[in-house]
């Protein structure tokens with residue numbers, strides 16, 4: 001296995017579209033690294049440049065110690081898995097798995113051994129003699145993963161491999177990928193636009209926006225301290241409340257008078273926005289100590305929790321509450337901040353300032 005270094009990667013397509021602007025990434029040997037961002041942010045282009053399927057306009061890519069800029073995909077020793085399984089329809093599972101090894105001219109005994117190993121890891125034993133049209137979507141995707149495995153590459157590159165699966169299968173296959181990666185100690189780069197997938201899979205996550213990396217961090221780091229307003233709005237479901245705040249008498253005041261703990265060293269000479277997670281707020285019966293008045297606008301009952309939208313000073317604020325605490329729509333309530341120091345952003349530059 002090998003790490004991957006991407007340095008000042010820039011990609012401009014012939015029609016002038018700039019898909020990637022000076023991206024730097026340092027992916028560790030044996031790391032499960034997720035690239036996350038909305039559609040069009042440049043994730044796929046970055047991954048395809050790593051794979052050698054797209055030539056970058058400038059910048060360097062190293063896989064292990066090798067500078068691979070001028071190497072074709074087949075010589076980069078990586079395996080890719082795409083959203084579309086791209087299995088050969090006329091071949092049985094076992095032959096689909098053997099295909100890349102036959103193409104490399106491996107001896108028959110070795111091919112048999114590697115196919116059996118990959119089939120065991122992906123639990124494909126009973127499916128080895130079926131052709132793709134007799135496999136479910138999830139099974140086809142497991143075959144595609146197994147076909148990447150048989151090659152024993154230096155790194156796996158995955159581009160939204162679970163998009164076509166239904167919710168339950170996605171969760172199961174996600175667990176399988178995570179388990180597999182840990183078992184192999186494999187370097188894996190995984191592209192997704194789904195933040196839940198990114199949070200549950202990644203050792204670290206890179207959040208991309210408009211061809212740039214906005215933040216790289218562990219799931220908890222990006223959740224607790226998003227590096228920009230973009231990241232703050234993108235990570236978390238429901239997302240953070242982004243509240244315009246003023247510094248007054250040693251406190252941060254949001255609309256409606258809600259008091260937040262100010263981070264140290266906060267300067268007042270700029271427009272400020274605090275990021276407050278819905279679980280860092282609570283609502284109480286109206287008038288409770290330490291609360292500001294609010295009114296319930298809506299309640300989303302999710303079984304294990306309720307997401308309330310509360311009007312506080314003319315601003316909608318989302319609050320995550322246990323399912324046992326019920327307030328009706330229009331109910332007058334008290335609102336207070338319960339958790340920690342929120343990250344604060346400069347709303348003109350959209351950057352984290354404290």
Ligand code: ATP
Nearest residue numbers: 013015017019038039040041042043044045046193
């Ligand atoms: P998605 O999740 O929708 O696949 P992405 O984050 O993977 O999006 P890319 O596919 O890397 O984004 O595309 C980045 C930008 O480059 C987009 O604006 C896209 O329209 C543009 N782009 C992609 N391929 C080409 C191409 N061959 N020619 C011109 N522009 C392209």
